[in-house]
Structure formats: structure tokens, C-alpha cells
Amino acid sequence: GQSLEQPSEVTAVEGAIVQINCTYQTSGFYGLSWYQQHDGGAPTFLSYNALDGLEETGRFSSFLSRSDSYGYLLLQELQMKDSASYFCAVGGATNKLIFGTGTLLAVQP
């Protein structure tokens, strides 16, 4: 079967760095995506890793290790507006994504 695991909640303070981990079990792995969803809003795409290593986009970075079936999203210089749920998702050969259950990030002043 296919499954993803990520922590249910993470708390951090403004200006800090936080890492949200995701481990996965899937067949036909193509890549790992990350989505952000603010309360009451729609999920929005953040990043995608198909190859091992770190991808950086501004304050956000995403890492993948295919051999460990593991990835993470790194958020730097946290801001209050980063308080949201973050979902990892794996893509396979079928044009669809399998989403994790989400990590609720609370940024405190």
C-alpha cells in the first residue's frame, strides 16, 4: 500500500527555523510535493523534489532522500502568516498525488 507520515502539529516562534518531516511508502515514486493550506483556504503548491537534495525557494526549502524514503520542508525566518497546515504528497505513475494527513504549524510571537 501507500502511506505518508508527518507530525500532526509543530509549534515555533517568529523568526525561528522549523522543519516538517515526511516519510513515505509508495510504489512507482516520481517525486515529493509540499502544499500549504491556511485555515479556511485552499491548498496551494509550494515545492517539488524529484531528485535527492535540497531545493530552495525564498524562505522555504524542501529536501528529498529517495534512498531513505524521506523528505522535509524547512521554513526559515518564520512569520505569523506562515501559521497554516502543510501537506506532503507523493506522486506516482498514475497522474495522481497521495497526500499526507498534514502538519499544523503554529507560529507564536
Added chain:
Amino acid sequence: DVKVTQSSRYLVKRTGEKVFLECVQDMDHENMFWYRQDPGLGLRLIYFSYDVKMKEKGDIPEGYSVSREKKERFSLILESASTNQTSMYLCASSFREGAGVYYEQYFGPGTRLTVT
């Protein structure tokens, strides 16, 4: 500006009613998806479609059906609504693999359905 729209933000229906949720995208995407989102369970795929008139079951298709008569429109149908179908329903679209970036899905604002 890319857009996925859903017919209603909030919907209240009675048990046993037939419910139609409509989704329209303006990005000429081949793939369209219906998810439901429940607290602690994340996004679960109900059905998806990779072309007009084509559909495939997702992880939780029981009690649902879909229709895709035009490329831009994907409908989710609850044949006989039940209280356990009370949920947030999210529509999404993406390019098909090979035709574009399939892993970037664009989501609509969601429909919060309450079945009483």
C-alpha cells in the same frame, strides 16, 4: 490568473437527497480531481479524471459518482446523501504527466457540505 471555481461554498442537504457539486477550471488542464478533507485525515481522493468522459476511482469512491462531459468541468454526485458525507469537498486540476507539470495541482475554494 489560473482559476478553479466550485459551485457553492456552503451547502446543506437532507439525508437521501441527490447532491451535485460542480467544478470548473480555466487552465485547459487534462486532469481533474475530487477530494474530501476531514480533520486528522488529510485530503482523500474520491475520483479523478484524466480526460473527457474518463474517470478513475480514488481511495474512497463509495457513495459517489462523477461526470466529465467537457474538459473544463468535473462534477461530483452524491446519489443519496448520508450524514457521514458531511465534509469539505475540494476540486483540483493539473496537467497530465508528459503534457506538463502534473504534480502541481490547483485547488478550488472548497464546498463545505452538511448533510442533516
